[in-house]
Amino acid sequence: MEKRKGNQPTQLLEGLCSFLRAYIFSVLSIGPMPRHIAFIMDGNRRYAKNRNLEDGTGHRVGYLALTNMLRYCYELNVKYVTIYAFSIDNFKRRPEEVQSTMNLMQEKIEGLIQKDSIVNKHGVRVYFIGNLKLLNNSVKISAERAMKATAHNSKAVLSICMAYTSTDEIMHAIEKSCKEKQDEFRILDMSGAGYGLIGLGGIGTDNGKSLINLKDVEEHMYMKVAPDPDIIIRTSGETRLSNFLLWQSSSSLLYSPRILWPEIGFWHLVRAILEFQRNFAYLKKKPKQSLVGLLVVNLLISGFVLVLCFLLYRCMHGSGLIFLVSLPLMW
Numbered sequence: 001m002e003k004r005k006g007n008q009p010t011q012l013l014e015g016l017c018s019f020l021r022a023y024i025f026s027v028l029s030i031g032p033m034p035r036h037i038a039f040i041m042d043g044n045r046r047y048a049k050n051r052n053l054e055d056g057t058g059h060r061v062g063y064l065a066l067t068n069m070l071r072y073c074y075e076l077n078v079k080y081v082t083i084y085a086f087s088i089d090n091f092k093r094r095p096e097e098v099q100s101t102m103n104l105m106q107e108k109i110e111g112l113i114q115k116d117s118i119v120n121k122h123g124v125r126v127y128f129i130g131n132l133k134l135l136n137n138s139v140k141i142s143a144e145r146a147m148k149a150t151a152h153n154s155k156a157v158l159s160i161c162m163a164y165t166s167t168d169e170i171m172h173a174i175e176k177s178c179k180e181k182q183d184e185f186r187i188l189d190m191s192g193a194g195y196g197l198i199g200l201g202g203i204g205t206d207n208g209k210s211l212i213n214l215k216d217v218e219e220h221m222y223m224k225v226a227p228d229p230d231i232i233i234r235t236s237g238e239t240r241l242s243n244f245l246l247w248q249s250s251s252s253l254l255y256s257p258r259i260l261w262p263e264i265g266f267w268h269l270v271r272a273i274l275e276f277q278r279n280f281a282y283l284k285k286k287p288k289q290s291l292v293g294l295l296v297v298n299l300l301i302s303g304f305v306l307v308l309c310f311l312l313y314r315c316m317h318g319s320g321l322i323f324l325v326s327l328p329l330m331w
Protein backbone atom coordinates (compact mmCIF):
# COMPACT_ATOMS: atom_id res chain seq x y z
CA MET A 1 0.00 0.00 0.00
CA GLU A 2 2.77 2.34 1.07
CA LYS A 3 4.68 1.49 -2.07
CA ARG A 4 1.76 2.46 -4.29
CA LYS A 5 1.42 5.81 -2.53
CA GLY A 6 5.14 6.53 -2.93
CA ASN A 7 4.90 5.80 -6.64
CA GLN A 8 2.05 8.17 -7.31
CA PRO A 9 4.07 11.37 -7.85
CA THR A 10 6.47 9.46 -10.11
CA GLN A 11 3.58 8.09 -12.13
CA LEU A 12 2.06 11.55 -12.33
CA LEU A 13 5.35 13.01 -13.51
CA GLU A 14 5.79 10.21 -16.06
CA GLY A 15 2.25 10.80 -17.34
CA LEU A 16 2.94 14.52 -17.60
CA CYS A 17 6.24 13.92 -19.42
CA SER A 18 4.67 11.55 -21.93
CA PHE A 19 1.85 14.07 -22.51
CA LEU A 20 4.44 16.79 -23.07
CA ARG A 21 6.36 14.54 -25.48
CA ALA A 22 3.18 13.65 -27.37
CA TYR A 23 2.39 17.35 -27.78
CA ILE A 24 5.89 18.22 -28.95
CA PHE A 25 5.94 15.27 -31.33
CA SER A 26 2.60 16.21 -32.83
CA VAL A 27 3.87 19.74 -33.42
CA LEU A 28 7.12 18.39 -34.90
CA SER A 29 5.11 16.18 -37.24
CA ILE A 30 3.85 19.30 -39.04
CA GLY A 31 7.22 19.28 -40.79
CA PRO A 32 8.89 16.44 -42.77
CA MET A 33 9.73 13.58 -40.43
CA PRO A 34 12.69 11.20 -40.62
CA ARG A 35 11.91 7.59 -41.47
CA HIS A 36 15.28 6.30 -40.35
CA ILE A 37 17.55 7.53 -37.56
CA ALA A 38 20.97 5.98 -36.89
CA PHE A 39 23.02 6.43 -33.74
CA ILE A 40 26.76 6.29 -33.10
CA MET A 41 26.79 5.87 -29.33
CA ASP A 42 30.10 7.52 -28.58
CA GLY A 43 31.56 8.32 -25.16
CA ASN A 44 30.42 5.56 -22.80
CA ARG A 45 33.88 4.85 -21.38
CA ARG A 46 34.66 8.56 -21.03
CA TYR A 47 31.38 9.02 -19.15
CA ALA A 48 32.43 6.38 -16.60
CA LYS A 49 36.00 7.73 -16.40
CA ASN A 50 34.85 11.33 -15.82
CA ARG A 51 32.75 10.14 -12.89
CA ASN A 52 35.26 7.66 -11.46
CA LEU A 53 32.85 4.82 -12.09
CA GLU A 54 33.83 1.20 -12.52
CA ASP A 55 34.81 -0.04 -15.99
CA GLY A 56 31.73 -1.10 -17.89
CA THR A 57 29.34 1.18 -15.98
CA GLY A 58 29.41 3.66 -18.84
CA HIS A 59 28.06 1.03 -21.22
CA ARG A 60 25.33 0.07 -18.74
CA VAL A 61 24.18 3.69 -18.39
CA GLY A 62 24.56 3.94 -22.16
CA TYR A 63 22.10 1.10 -22.59
CA LEU A 64 19.54 2.99 -20.47
CA ALA A 65 20.03 6.04 -22.69
CA LEU A 66 19.52 3.80 -25.70
CA THR A 67 16.20 2.41 -24.42
CA ASN A 68 14.97 5.97 -23.81
CA MET A 69 16.00 7.01 -27.31
CA LEU A 70 14.27 3.98 -28.82
CA ARG A 71 11.08 4.78 -26.88
CA TYR A 72 11.09 8.37 -28.16
CA CYS A 73 11.74 7.22 -31.73
CA TYR A 74 8.86 4.74 -31.62
CA GLU A 75 6.53 7.32 -30.03
CA LEU A 76 7.46 9.53 -32.98
CA ASN A 77 6.69 6.75 -35.46
CA VAL A 78 10.24 6.59 -36.75
CA LYS A 79 10.05 3.20 -38.43
CA TYR A 80 13.77 2.43 -38.75
CA VAL A 81 16.41 2.87 -36.08
CA THR A 82 19.99 1.66 -36.46
CA ILE A 83 22.65 1.58 -33.76
CA TYR A 84 26.41 1.13 -34.01
CA ALA A 85 26.86 -1.27 -31.11
CA PHE A 86 30.28 -2.78 -31.82
CA SER A 87 32.65 -2.08 -34.67
CA ILE A 88 35.11 -4.63 -36.06
CA ASP A 89 37.83 -2.20 -34.89
CA ASN A 90 36.54 -2.50 -31.31
CA PHE A 91 37.92 -6.07 -31.27
CA LYS A 92 41.38 -4.45 -31.03
CA ARG A 93 40.59 -3.25 -27.49
CA ARG A 94 41.98 -5.07 -24.43
CA PRO A 95 40.67 -8.67 -24.43
CA GLU A 96 39.11 -8.25 -20.93
CA GLU A 97 37.31 -5.14 -22.13
CA VAL A 98 36.01 -6.85 -25.26
CA GLN A 99 34.85 -9.77 -23.13
CA SER A 100 33.01 -7.58 -20.61
CA THR A 101 31.34 -5.54 -23.41
CA MET A 102 30.28 -8.80 -25.08
CA ASN A 103 28.88 -10.10 -21.77
CA LEU A 104 26.83 -6.93 -21.40
CA MET A 105 25.64 -7.13 -25.00
CA GLN A 106 24.58 -10.73 -24.54
CA GLU A 107 22.66 -9.85 -21.37
CA LYS A 108 20.87 -7.00 -23.18
CA ILE A 109 20.17 -9.08 -26.28
CA GLU A 110 18.60 -11.78 -24.09
CA GLY A 111 16.54 -8.99 -22.52
CA LEU A 112 15.19 -8.02 -25.95
CA ILE A 113 13.67 -11.48 -26.32
CA GLN A 114 11.50 -11.04 -23.19
CA LYS A 115 7.81 -10.43 -23.77
CA ASP A 116 7.79 -7.02 -22.08
CA SER A 117 10.98 -5.76 -23.76
CA ILE A 118 11.03 -2.39 -25.52
CA VAL A 119 11.07 -4.10 -28.93
CA ASN A 120 8.15 -6.41 -28.22
CA LYS A 121 6.13 -3.60 -26.62
CA HIS A 122 6.47 -1.52 -29.79
CA GLY A 123 6.27 -4.36 -32.33
CA VAL A 124 9.88 -3.97 -33.47
CA ARG A 125 11.71 -6.52 -35.59
CA VAL A 126 15.38 -6.81 -34.69
CA TYR A 127 18.18 -7.46 -37.18
CA PHE A 128 21.83 -7.96 -36.28
CA ILE A 129 23.91 -6.38 -38.99
CA GLY A 130 27.54 -7.18 -39.64
CA ASN A 131 30.02 -10.02 -39.90
CA LEU A 132 28.35 -12.12 -37.20
CA LYS A 133 30.93 -14.90 -37.71
CA LEU A 134 33.36 -12.68 -35.79
CA LEU A 135 31.22 -12.78 -32.63
CA ASN A 136 31.79 -15.41 -29.99
CA ASN A 137 29.45 -18.35 -30.19
CA SER A 138 27.16 -17.48 -27.29
CA VAL A 139 26.61 -13.88 -28.44
CA LYS A 140 25.99 -15.10 -31.98
CA ILE A 141 23.41 -17.62 -30.76
CA SER A 142 21.66 -14.93 -28.67
CA ALA A 143 21.62 -12.59 -31.67
CA GLU A 144 20.12 -15.27 -33.88
CA ARG A 145 17.53 -16.09 -31.21
CA ALA A 146 16.55 -12.42 -30.93
CA MET A 147 16.16 -12.12 -34.72
CA LYS A 148 13.98 -15.21 -34.78
CA ALA A 149 11.94 -14.22 -31.73
CA THR A 150 11.08 -10.79 -33.17
CA ALA A 151 10.62 -11.87 -36.80
CA HIS A 152 6.82 -11.58 -36.47
CA ASN A 153 7.02 -7.92 -35.34
CA SER A 154 6.24 -5.58 -38.21
CA LYS A 155 5.66 -2.05 -36.89
CA ALA A 156 9.31 -0.99 -36.86
CA VAL A 157 12.84 -2.24 -37.49
CA LEU A 158 15.84 -2.02 -35.18
CA SER A 159 19.17 -2.79 -36.84
CA ILE A 160 21.95 -3.51 -34.37
CA CYS A 161 25.34 -3.23 -36.08
CA MET A 162 27.73 -5.60 -34.36
CA ALA A 163 31.09 -6.73 -35.72
CA TYR A 164 30.32 -4.15 -38.39
CA THR A 165 32.26 -1.69 -40.51
CA SER A 166 31.12 -0.19 -43.79
CA THR A 167 34.22 -1.36 -45.64
CA ASP A 168 33.55 -4.92 -44.50
CA GLU A 169 29.90 -4.59 -45.57
CA ILE A 170 30.87 -3.31 -49.02
CA MET A 171 33.54 -6.00 -49.51
CA HIS A 172 31.04 -8.67 -48.43
CA ALA A 173 28.41 -7.37 -50.88
CA ILE A 174 30.87 -7.28 -53.79
CA GLU A 175 32.18 -10.77 -53.05
CA LYS A 176 28.64 -12.15 -52.78
CA SER A 177 27.57 -10.48 -56.04
CA CYS A 178 30.61 -11.86 -57.91
CA LYS A 179 30.04 -15.31 -56.46
CA GLU A 180 26.39 -15.19 -57.50
CA LYS A 181 27.34 -14.20 -61.06
CA GLN A 182 30.01 -16.92 -61.23
CA ASP A 183 27.41 -19.49 -60.16
CA GLU A 184 25.03 -18.22 -62.86
CA PHE A 185 27.79 -18.63 -65.47
CA ARG A 186 28.64 -22.08 -64.20
CA ILE A 187 25.02 -23.20 -64.58
CA LEU A 188 24.81 -21.71 -68.07
CA ASP A 189 28.16 -23.32 -68.99
CA MET A 190 26.90 -26.69 -67.87
CA SER A 191 23.58 -26.33 -69.69
CA GLY A 192 25.35 -25.22 -72.87
CA ALA A 193 22.62 -22.59 -73.40
CA GLY A 194 25.07 -19.70 -73.92
CA TYR A 195 25.15 -16.36 -72.07
CA GLY A 196 22.42 -14.56 -73.98
CA LEU A 197 19.97 -14.86 -71.09
CA ILE A 198 22.09 -12.72 -68.78
CA GLY A 199 23.19 -10.40 -71.55
CA LEU A 200 26.94 -11.08 -71.25
CA GLY A 201 29.57 -12.66 -73.40
CA GLY A 202 30.80 -14.96 -70.60
CA ILE A 203 33.62 -14.73 -68.09
CA GLY A 204 36.72 -13.01 -69.35
CA THR A 205 35.00 -11.36 -72.33
CA ASP A 206 35.07 -7.60 -72.73
CA ASN A 207 31.82 -6.57 -74.35
CA GLY A 208 31.44 -3.30 -72.42
CA LYS A 209 28.98 -4.67 -69.84
CA SER A 210 29.93 -4.98 -66.18
CA LEU A 211 29.97 -8.36 -64.56
CA ILE A 212 28.06 -6.97 -61.58
CA ASN A 213 26.09 -3.77 -61.27
CA LEU A 214 24.95 -1.43 -58.48
CA LYS A 215 21.70 -3.31 -57.98
CA ASP A 216 23.55 -6.59 -57.45
CA VAL A 217 25.80 -5.02 -54.83
CA GLU A 218 22.95 -3.25 -53.00
CA GLU A 219 21.02 -6.50 -52.93
CA HIS A 220 23.81 -8.01 -50.82
CA MET A 221 24.38 -5.12 -48.42
CA TYR A 222 23.62 -6.08 -44.81
CA MET A 223 21.67 -2.82 -44.46
CA LYS A 224 19.22 -3.58 -47.25
CA VAL A 225 16.65 -4.14 -44.48
CA ALA A 226 16.26 -0.36 -44.12
CA PRO A 227 16.18 2.73 -46.35
CA ASP A 228 19.17 5.09 -46.13
CA PRO A 229 19.26 6.98 -42.83
CA ASP A 230 17.79 10.50 -42.79
CA ILE A 231 19.69 11.47 -39.66
CA ILE A 232 22.86 10.10 -38.08
CA ILE A 233 23.34 11.22 -34.49
CA ARG A 234 26.87 10.89 -33.15
CA THR A 235 27.47 11.97 -29.58
CA SER A 236 30.61 13.50 -28.02
CA GLY A 237 30.80 16.20 -30.67
CA GLU A 238 32.65 13.99 -33.16
CA THR A 239 31.85 14.61 -36.81
CA ARG A 240 33.56 11.50 -38.24
CA LEU A 241 31.49 8.54 -39.39
CA SER A 242 34.10 5.98 -38.24
CA ASN A 243 33.30 3.45 -40.95
CA PHE A 244 29.56 3.45 -40.21
CA LEU A 245 26.95 3.39 -43.01
CA LEU A 246 29.36 5.06 -45.48
CA TRP A 247 27.50 3.59 -48.48
CA GLN A 248 24.11 4.70 -47.15
CA SER A 249 24.82 8.18 -45.77
CA SER A 250 25.36 10.42 -48.80
CA SER A 251 22.12 12.34 -48.08
CA SER A 252 22.00 11.99 -44.30
CA LEU A 253 22.10 14.83 -41.83
CA LEU A 254 24.92 14.38 -39.33
CA TYR A 255 24.02 15.77 -35.92
CA SER A 256 26.79 15.78 -33.31
CA PRO A 257 25.80 17.15 -29.92
CA ARG A 258 28.68 17.81 -27.51
CA ILE A 259 27.55 15.33 -24.89
CA LEU A 260 28.60 11.78 -24.13
CA TRP A 261 26.18 9.02 -25.16
CA PRO A 262 24.83 8.24 -21.65
CA GLU A 263 23.86 11.93 -21.39
CA ILE A 264 21.71 11.97 -24.51
CA GLY A 265 18.09 12.89 -23.90
CA PHE A 266 14.78 13.85 -25.43
CA TRP A 267 15.81 17.40 -26.36
CA HIS A 268 18.78 16.21 -28.38
CA LEU A 269 16.42 14.15 -30.50
CA VAL A 270 14.05 17.11 -30.93
CA ARG A 271 16.96 19.34 -31.96
CA ALA A 272 18.23 16.76 -34.44
CA ILE A 273 14.79 16.56 -36.05
CA LEU A 274 14.44 20.36 -36.19
CA GLU A 275 17.86 20.51 -37.85
CA PHE A 276 16.75 17.82 -40.32
CA GLN A 277 13.59 19.78 -41.12
CA ARG A 278 15.58 23.00 -41.58
CA ASN A 279 17.91 21.26 -44.05
CA PHE A 280 15.29 19.01 -45.64
CA ALA A 281 15.22 20.70 -49.05
CA TYR A 282 19.03 20.65 -49.29
CA LEU A 283 19.36 17.01 -48.11
CA LYS A 284 16.60 15.62 -50.31
CA LYS A 285 17.30 17.94 -53.25
CA LYS A 286 13.74 19.24 -53.18
CA PRO A 287 12.60 22.79 -53.95
CA LYS A 288 12.84 25.01 -50.88
CA GLN A 289 9.62 25.54 -48.94
CA SER A 290 8.75 28.52 -46.84
CA LEU A 291 10.39 28.62 -43.42
CA VAL A 292 7.18 29.98 -41.88
CA GLY A 293 5.94 26.47 -41.05
CA LEU A 294 9.16 25.65 -39.26
CA LEU A 295 9.08 28.92 -37.41
CA VAL A 296 5.55 28.14 -36.23
CA VAL A 297 6.71 24.67 -35.10
CA ASN A 298 9.59 26.18 -33.16
CA LEU A 299 7.39 28.83 -31.56
CA LEU A 300 4.67 26.36 -30.61
CA ILE A 301 7.18 24.01 -28.99
CA SER A 302 9.08 26.75 -27.17
CA GLY A 303 5.89 28.49 -25.98
CA PHE A 304 4.33 25.30 -24.71
CA VAL A 305 7.47 24.15 -22.92
CA LEU A 306 7.92 27.52 -21.25
CA VAL A 307 4.34 27.67 -20.00
CA LEU A 308 4.54 24.12 -18.71
CA CYS A 309 7.87 24.69 -16.96
CA PHE A 310 6.50 27.87 -15.41
CA LEU A 311 3.41 26.05 -14.09
CA LEU A 312 5.52 23.17 -12.76
CA TYR A 313 7.86 25.57 -11.04
CA ARG A 314 4.93 27.40 -9.45
CA CYS A 315 3.44 24.13 -8.20
CA MET A 316 6.71 23.09 -6.63
CA HIS A 317 7.99 26.41 -5.27
CA GLY A 318 4.90 28.55 -4.81
CA SER A 319 6.17 31.47 -6.89
CA GLY A 320 7.14 31.68 -10.50
CA LEU A 321 9.28 34.77 -10.09
CA ILE A 322 12.62 32.99 -9.66
CA PHE A 323 11.79 30.83 -12.66
CA LEU A 324 11.19 33.89 -14.82
CA VAL A 325 14.44 35.50 -13.62
CA SER A 326 16.49 32.33 -14.31
CA LEU A 327 14.84 31.76 -17.69
CA PRO A 328 17.53 33.39 -19.84
CA LEU A 329 20.17 31.21 -18.14
CA MET A 330 18.25 27.99 -18.80
CA TRP A 331 17.53 28.70 -22.42
Ligand SMILES: CC(C)=CCC/C(C)=C/CC/C(C)=C/COP(=O)(O)OP(=O)(O)O
Binds near residue numbers: 044046059066
Ligand atom coordinates in the same frame (compact mmCIF):
# COMPACT_ATOMS: atom_id res chain seq x y z
C1 LIG B 1 21.44 -4.52 -27.26
C2 LIG B 1 22.76 -3.94 -27.44
C3 LIG B 1 23.69 -4.63 -28.33
C4 LIG B 1 23.09 -2.81 -26.77
C5 LIG B 1 24.30 -2.00 -26.93
C6 LIG B 1 24.58 -1.22 -25.67
C7 LIG B 1 25.59 -0.12 -25.82
C8 LIG B 1 25.34 1.18 -25.14
C9 LIG B 1 26.71 -0.31 -26.54
C10 LIG B 1 27.77 0.72 -26.76
C11 LIG B 1 28.95 0.08 -27.38
C12 LIG B 1 30.10 0.96 -27.69
C13 LIG B 1 31.35 0.26 -28.02
C14 LIG B 1 30.01 2.31 -27.67
C15 LIG B 1 31.10 3.27 -27.91
O1 LIG B 1 31.54 3.85 -26.68
P1 LIG B 1 33.02 3.63 -26.25
O2 LIG B 1 33.11 2.35 -25.49
O3 LIG B 1 33.87 3.68 -27.49
O4 LIG B 1 33.36 4.83 -25.30
P2 LIG B 1 34.44 6.00 -25.58
O5 LIG B 1 33.99 6.71 -26.82
O6 LIG B 1 34.36 6.87 -24.35
O7 LIG B 1 35.77 5.35 -25.74
